[in-house]
Amino acid sequence: MDALVQTESDRKAALVAASLKGVTHRYGKTLALDSVTLEIPAGRMTGLIGPDGVGKSTLLGLIAGVRRVQTGEVRALDGDLKDEAFRQGCCARIAYMPQGLGRNLYPTLSVFENLDFIGRLFGQEGTERKARIDDLTRSTGLDPFLERPAGKLSGGMKQKLSLCCSLIHDPDLLILDEPTTGVDPLSRRQFWELIDRIRARRPQMSVVVATAYMDEAEQYAWLAAMDDGRVIATGSPAEIKSRAGAEDLESAFIALLPEEKRKGHKAIEIPPRKHEGGTPAIEADALTKRFGSFVAVDHVSFRIEKGEIFGFLGSNGCGKSTTMKMLTGLLPPTEGKAMLFGEPVSGEEDIEMRRRVGYMSQAFSLYGELTVRRNLELHAKLFDLPVATRGKRVDEMLDRFGLREVADVQPESLPLGIRQRLQLAVAIQHRPEMLILDEPTSGVDPVARDQFWEYLIALSRNDGVTIFLSTHFMNEAMRCDRISLMHSGKVLAAGTPPELIEARRAKSLEQAFIGFLEDAAGALNFQCFVDQATGRLSIIELNARFGGGFPLSDTAGARVPRWMIEDLAGLESSAAADFQDGLIMLRYDDAVFTTRDALGPDLD
Numbered sequence: 178m179d180a181l182v183q184t185e186s187d188r189k190a191a192l193v194a195a196s197l198k199g200v201t202h203r204y205g206k207t208l209a210l211d212s213v214t215l216e217i218p219a220g221r222m223t224g225l226i227g228p229d230g231v232g233k234s235t236l237l238g239l240i241a242g243v244r245r246v247q248t249g250e251v252r253a254l255d256g257d258l259k260d261e262a263f264r265q266g267c268c269a270r271i272a273y274m275p276q277g278l279g280r281n282l283y284p285t286l287s288v289f290e291n292l293d294f295i296g297r298l299f300g301q302e303g304t305e306r307k308a309r310i311d312d313l314t315r316s317t318g319l320d321p322f323l324e325r326p327a328g329k330l331s332g333g334m335k336q337k338l339s340l341c342c343s344l345i346h347d348p349d350l351l352i353l354d355e356p357t358t359g360v361d362p363l364s365r366r367q368f369w370e371l372i373d374r375i376r377a378r379r380p381q382m383s384v385v386v387a388t389a390y391m392d393e394a395e396q397y398a399w400l401a402a403m404d405d406g407r408v409i410a411t412g413s414p415a416e417i418k419s420r421a422g423a424e425d426l427e428s429a430f431i432a433l434l435p436e437e438k439r440k441g442h443k444a445i446e447i448p449p450r451k452h453e454g455g456t457p458a459i460e461a462d463a464l465t466k467r468f469g470s471f472v473a474v475d476h477v478s479f480r481i482e483k484g485e486i487f488g489f490l491g492s493n494g495c496g497k498s499t500t501m502k503m504l505t506g507l508l509p510p511t512e513g514k515a516m517l518f519g520e521p522v523s524g525e526e527d528i529e530m531r532r533r534v535g536y537m538s539q540a541f542s543l544y545g546e547l548t549v550r551r552n553l554e555l556h557a558k559l560f561d562l563p564v565a566t567r568g569k570r571v572d573e574m575l576d577r578f579g580l581r582e583v584a585d586v587q588p589e590s591l592p593l594g595i596r597q598r599l600q601l602a603v604a605i606q607h608r609p610e611m612l613i614l615d616e617p618t619s620g621v622d623p624v625a626r627d628q629f630w631e632y633l634i635a636l637s638r639n640d641g642v643t644i645f646l647s648t649h650f651m652n653e654a655m656r657c658d659r660i661s662l663m664h665s666g667k668v669l670a671a672g673t674p675p676e677l678i679e680a681r682r683a684k685s686l687e688q689a690f691i692g693f694l695e696d697a698a699g700a701l702n703f704q705c706f707v708d709q710a711t712g713r714l715s716i717i718e719l720n721a722r723f724g725g726g727f728p729l730s731d732t733a734g735a736r737v738p739r740w741m742i743e744d745l746a747g748l749e750s751s752a753a754a755d756f757q758d759g760l761i762m763l764r765y766d767d768a769v770f771t772t773r774d775a776l777g778p779d780l781d
């Protein structure tokens with residue numbers, strides 16, 4: 178009998194990566210998890226979805242062993258996390274990436290030193306460490322920045338480095354808390370390709386991810402949807418969709434929410450904009466920022482009309498935040514001019530100007546140790562709101578941004594999505610004429626994101642507020658009147674979203690965006706060898722490098738960019754090449770350069 182039980186529990190352990198039984202977790206009076214029972218399957222990708230602040234991070238922290246179990250049983254891999262010896266000993270088998278931009282990084286250590294340090298902690302010797310650091314930084318496009326201190330990376334670059342840190346050793350259980358928040362669409366794709374490669378190498382590895390991106394969750398094998406500290410649905414994405422009677426996961430996500438959270442939600446409609454003309458609200462004229470010899474922003478120019486919603490898109494580290502900081506006067510430009518309402522931006526304290534502009538930075542910039550309400554009150558005072566109406570405005574903000582319940586909590590202990598809402602509330606509290614918002618919705622759940630957009634649209638259309646925001650969400654970019662796409666310090670393209678899609682003859686903005694970036698990044702990197710005797714050209718190494726690097730053969734439909742054709746045209750010898758897997762064919766003399774099935778329309 179005993180033997181049978183043993184086998185049965187062994188079998189179960191092999192199928193379950195982590196489990197919770199009757200788990201309740203509180204922070205002071207707040208109930209974060211309410212008697213949760215859940216089994217997370219092994220060897221698969223599991224997604225945790227749900228609105229901000231419903232307990233996803235607490236659940237992940239518990240199975241990662243970084244939070245102490247209060248009530249109930251939490252098992253991960255094959256042990257009980259209440260057993261202190263097991264909890265201490267299992268860290269080498271569990272990798273955990275916490276939520277927030279670069280929370281697990283040492284800001285003064287360089288990219289390399291951060292990774293090297295963790296590799297050492299796991300007892301890796303020099304060559305192995307170096308090989309792993311090389312592989313990870315190349316896959317995430319961080320390799321040109323190995324020497325840069327982590328504190329000086331852009332938001333998305335910090336996020337990528339955090340991921341590299343959690344992948345430096347080979348875990349059995351990989352726990353990622355919103356790993357792609359703030360990561361650009363191309364890098365997001367590379368990110369999942371990297372995880373897939375690791376999974377192919379280690380099929381026994383289990384992955385648990387919390388995400389606010391429903392298109393990502395759609396790809397996972399199994400999902401657990403949470404609300405208010407409880408698990409409200411589990412199953413494959415198809416099962417969850419069919420149970421909710423929804424076609425896509427985003428609608429299923431909304432349909433699963435309790436009535437009171439759902440009722441405020443409706444599809445976003447954008448009324449047409451009245452063109453007001455006149456002095457542009459924002460003007461950037463050849464704005465340039467250099468940090469030492471590195472050019473972060475390179476002669477960027479654009480004009481934004483009054484009342485316009487203007488979106489700033491671009492790859493991680495392309496200079497969006499730096500440009501925004503120059504516009505707000507937080508960072509002096511190296512060259513060029515920034516104008517707001519027709520007046521030059523100065524670094525000087527200008528209270529009149531400050532009152533006209535609301536700014537939200539990418540990193541949390543409020544008082545973490547003052548309560549939510551105190552933060553709002555303090556800003557009302559700083560911006561000199563009339564004393565008689567201050568209390569009313571604070572209340573209005575608490576309600577509008579769903580902060581009432583956490584009014585007396587300190588933001589440092591709040592989930593990212595809720596902290597973001599507070600930052601937004603503060604940025605608009607003094608009713609500025611212009612908003613400069615750096616990734617205001619990164620890390621915010623889909624319902625809250627839409628509610629926030631409704632508000633922005635009303636501000637633009639009813640009150641003529643000019644809105645300049647950066648985002649990595651394509652559906653948000655589609656809602657902008659115009660967008661500008663940056664890469665590597667330069668503006669690649671600007672126009673209305675349909676114009677940009679049309680320019681690439683793409684199906685979607687995401688596809689157009691990726692197309693622009695691929696071209697700009699010089700999508701192909703290869704070394705070729707010309708055999709002088711035969712005149713044959715063979716390709717020794719072929720890598721597509723879309724900011725990161727992965728073999729071309731992985732990228733079905735990759736295109737040959739024009740610069741490569743021009744480079745080859747300079748070769749002396751007559752040459753022809755067949756790439757083994759048939760993906761690329763170069764004939765040098767009669768200048769036929771093609772991939773087997775995909776030359777872009779603008780390249781032939």
Ligand SMILES: Nc1ncnc2c1ncn2[C@@H]1O[C@H](COP(=O)(O)OP(=O)(O)OP(=O)(O)O)[C@@H](O)[C@H]1O
Nearest residue numbers: 329330331332333468473493494495496497498499
């Ligand atoms: N103080 C600094 N010293 C050196 N380099 C810096 C500094 N601040 C920013 N950079 C670099 O400038 C580049 C642009 O950074 P920025 O934060 O503007 O990018 P971003 O477009 O906002 O990216 P993300 O989408 O990741 O937020 C990055 O390579 C970043 O590492």
Ligand SMILES: [Mg+2]
Nearest residue numbers: 331332498539
């Ligand atoms: Mg940024």
